[in-house]
Amino acid sequence: MPRRRKKRKVDAPPRMKGFKPFGMLGNDNEHVLMEYEEYETIKLVIHDDLSQGDASIKMEVSRPTLTRIYNSALKKIGRAFVEGKSIIFEGGEYEFNSVACKCDRCFGSITHTEKGAICKNCKLCKRDE
Structure with missing residues (x-):
């Protein structure tokens, strides 16, 4: 039986509920779900320009765990861009600071x-x- 996942620390919820592609007539039902902790890794590493080590300390997870969350977020962003899908922020194992x-x-x-x-x-x- 796997161990229970530790809740990741997230500063605050995203300012928006998600993103939609521009210039595509698409199905609003097609979207990619991005968890709050995935959003937080993108915010910390790319926007706030923290190293993955510093970001892992801020989220109170190990650096390898942060890397897994970060890579998952990048794959979801790539999938949404290439396939023209919306990104919706919701859910995950998180706790607000x-x-x-x-x-x-x-x-x-x-x-x-x-x-x-x-x-x-x-x-x-x-x-x-």
Whole structure:
């Protein structure tokens, strides 16, 4: 019996629900599912320019585990690009580093739950509980 998977640390949910290819008349039912931890590896390694070792420390997984997650994410991105499929972010074995919610106006992350918290991205949105 395999060991239970450890939850990966993710800073916050993605600002968007996914991506769609531009300029293709396609079936909206065809999509590639990318888990939150796969998105997080792409964000940390490519966008934030961290080494895989540093990214693994941030996600609290081993470096080989991070590499497997990262390679899986790259394969899914490649498949979506080549086959013209949408990418949808959902699911996985993850745990957010802080309590996070999304701004209803700009979909930016609000990482606290106080009433009346102001979104740092648009300064106009207030979170009501």
